[in-house]
Amino acid sequence: MIKVTGLEFRYPKTNFCLTMPLFQANSSQASALIGPSGCGKTTFLQLISGLQTLQKGEVHIDGQTINLLSDRDKRLFRISKLGFIFQDFGLLEYLNVLDNILHPYRINHKLELTRAIKDRAKELASQLGLSDKLKRYPKQLSQGEKQRTAIARSLINQPKLLLADEPTGNLDPENKHAILDLLLNYVNEYQASLIVATHDHQLLDRFDQIVDFRTMSLETKEANVDLSL
Amino acid sequence: MLCLSLALIGFVPWFLNLALKETQKRLTARAETNALVLGSTGSALELVLNSLYFNKEMPATIPMQAVTDINKSKLAYAIPLNTFYHAGEFTIVGTSLDYFAFRKLKINQGRQIGIIGETVIGANVAAKTGLSLGDKLISSPDNVFDISGSYPLQLEITGILEKTGSADDDVVFVDVRSTWIMAGLGHGHEDIASLNDPSIIQENQAGNLVANANVKTYTVITKENLASFHFHGDESQFSLSSALVIPKNDRNATLLLGRYLGDSALQLLEPAGIVQNLLSTLFRIKRVLEAVVWIVIFSTVLTMILVFVLSLRLRSKELNLLFQLGSSRNAIAGFVFSEMAIIALGSLALASLLLILSGLFREHLIMQLIAK
Numbered sequence: 001m002i003k004v005t006g007l008e009f010r011y012p013k014t015n016f017c018l019t020m021p022l023f024q025a026n027s028s029q030a031s032a033l034i035g036p037s038g039c040g041k042t043t044f045l046q047l048i049s050g051l052q053t054l055q056k057g058e059v060h061i062d063g064q065t066i067n068l069l070s071d072r073d074k075r076l077f078r079i080s081k082l083g084f085i086f087q088d089f090g091l092l093e094y095l096n097v098l099d100n101i102l103h104p105y106r107i108n109h110k111l112e113l114t115r116a117i118k119d120r121a122k123e124l125a126s127q128l129g130l131s132d133k134l135k136r137y138p139k140q141l142s143q144g145e146k147q148r149t150a151i152a153r154s155l156i157n158q159p160k161l162l163l164a165d166e167p168t169g170n171l172d173p174e175n176k177h178a179i180l181d182l183l184l185n186y187v188n189e190y191q192a193s194l195i196v197a198t199h200d201h202q203l204l205d206r207f208d209q210i211v212d213f214r215t216m217s218l219e220t221k222e223a224n225v226d227l228s229l
Numbered sequence: 230m231l232c233l234s235l236a237l238i239g240f241v242p243w244f245l246n247l248a249l250k251e252t253q254k255r256l257t258a259r260a261e262t263n264a265l266v267l268g269s270t271g272s273a274l275e276l277v278l279n280s281l282y283f284n285k286e287m288p289a290t291i292p293m294q295a296v297t298d299i300n301k302s303k304l305a306y307a308i309p310l311n312t313f314y315h316a317g318e319f320t321i322v323g324t325s326l327d328y329f330a331f332r333k334l335k336i337n338q339g340r341q342i343g344i345i346g347e348t349v350i351g352a353n354v355a356a357k358t359g360l361s362l363g364d365k366l367i368s369s370p371d372n373v374f375d376i377s378g379s380y381p382l383q384l385e386i387t388g389i390l391e392k393t394g395s396a397d398d399d400v401v402f403v404d405v406r407s408t409w410i411m412a413g414l415g416h417g418h419e420d421i422a423s424l425n426d427p428s429i430i431q432e433n434q435a436g437n438l439v440a441n442a443n444v445k446t447y448t449v450i451t452k453e454n455l456a457s458f459h460f461h462g463d464e465s466q467f468s469l470s471s472a473l474v475i476p477k478n479d480r481n482a483t484l485l486l487g488r489y490l491g492d493s494a495l496q497l498l499e500p501a502g503i504v505q506n507l508l509s510t511l512f513r514i515k516r517v518l519e520a521v522v523w524i525v526i527f528s529t530v531l532t533m534i535l536v537f538v539l540s541l542r543l544r545s546k547e548l549n550l551l552f553q554l555g556s557s558r559n560a561i562a563g564f565v566f567s568e569m570a571i572i573a574l575g576s577l578a579l580a581s582l583l584l585i586l587s588g589l590f591r592e593h594l595i596m597q598l599i600a601k
Contacts, residue, residue: 051552072557075556076555078553079555080555082555086550090550092550103554104554104555107554108555
């Protein structure tokens with residue numbers, strides 16, 4: 001479903017260099033990216049989503065070569081095929097829960113906001129335990145509720161790839177597992193892929209594969225692979 | 230709050246401009262007639278404002294003789310004005326029927342003043358007080374301790390004028406002799422001779438009876454007691470606040486103006502010139518105000534730019550989120566621009582609303598400013 005080959009990226013005027021000879025994740029598979037801060041986990045997610053332009057290599061997702069797409073097509077790809085989840089939730093304070101969930105449909109004409117989509121947003125909110133909080137604003141929600149709202153927003157367009165950057169970083173242990181359960185359930189149900197950048201090693205046994213950016217090694221449930229050049 | 234502050238910035242100069250234009254229109258419309266103003270020497274501006282707009286600043290008095298002299302000259306006719314008295318907040322204007330003809334005032338309800346003690350009120354007076362035909366209006370005494378001074382006189386409303394949008398709407402018109410009764414120069418009382426009551430006789434000088442304070446004086450003029458009203462003293466010396474002088478032609482106006490040039494007690498003025506001087510002062514003030522307003526607008530715009538830039542910085546995370554989710558930079562710029570446009574349009578709508586609302590009382594405000 002997603003395949004990255006020969007990736008090389010540098011930020012201008014810095015010593016930072018990210019290299020990834022091979023990364024592959026299939027449908028219904030959850031991958032964790034681990035490593036210390038500044039090692040390139042977030043950058044890797046940005047390269048996959050087309051927010052950064054790689055200098056070498058290729059990123060293939062669902063039959064499309066992302067690095068060859070135009071800016072416009074990258075945006076269309078992001079809005080239609082990707083779901084983003086952030087550590088700080090990325091909710092808009094002036095929108096209520098329902099409007100936050102529907103927000104992707106209001107910022108790009110590619111997605112058409114229909115009655116069916118609104119119903120789906122309510123159904124998602126119900127599945128995530130937010131049905132009685134649709135009219136509430138982010139400041140009226142708990143941390144767990146905010147992250148569930150952010151997840152509902154990331155799932156509204158039924159993405160084939162979910163990218164999460166420290167999705168459990170601001171949550172208590174109980175909520176961490178609950179949130180991960182929600183994401184893994186979606187991945188299994190919709191045959192999507194999940195890539196999570198995390199520092200939380202307690203959750204790693206829930207993932208199908210783990211990429212350690214410190215050693216550039218890939219650990220799957222079956223084997224350990226050295227990814228370094 | 231942002232919309233309101235922007236709206237006020239837009240509204241104030243807009244309102245000032247409109248108010249000044251309207252003030253100019255009203256001031257010049259009434260001043261640019263062929264009427265001259267005759268009054269006591271002193272402040273020409275106060276005299277003109279009192280005579281044309283019934284401004285509450287009172288000029289010194291002139292005698293009725295001044296009006297008679299003008300009429301005798303055959304160069305013009307004069308309309309007496311006495312604005313010294315009030316009925317509540319409204320100025321009582323004692324004048325003659327010529328005033329109504331000169332100002333082309335029409336009776337909307339009722340009839341014209343027939344006798345002393347009757348009044349015709351302006352449209353705004355009727356609207357504000359709710360008084361109608363046949364109702365009574367009492368003149369305010371000048372000073373409650375001045376028992377020999379002005380008398381409260383009950384006036385019967387016989388007519389209500391059509392609205393003119395001028396100072397005439399806000400005054401109470403009476404015959405000039407009614408104001409002299411208020412001044413205590415004339416009165417009506419019981420017929421001393423027919424009463425044959427010794428308690429009211431102070432002195433009997435060979436059949437010429439002088440009453441004491443026990444005699445009943447009338448505070449209401451009716452058809453029945455009208456004949457008992459009389460004036461004491463020389464009517465030609467009774468006071469007026471001013472007179473409007475209507476010359477028959479420009480030549481007569483020039484001649485009359487020349488006659489009063491050297492007069493130490495009286496002055497004859499061309500109101501248009503006086504009002505023009507006032508307007509020039511007003512417009513000088515307006516120019517200063519405009520300069521101040523422009524500086525305020527300029528500093529507001531700079532502040533708005535600062536607020537806007539700071540808000541963009543504060544919202545950079547939000548805007549970046551939109552980009553990450555799949556919105557184009559142009560679309561994001563469009564959102565931001567739309568917000569600015571909504572604020573601008575909201576402010577404009579609010580400023581327009583304020584202007585419309587202010588229009589409801591602008592006329593009243595201007596008339597009050599002129600009258601004061």
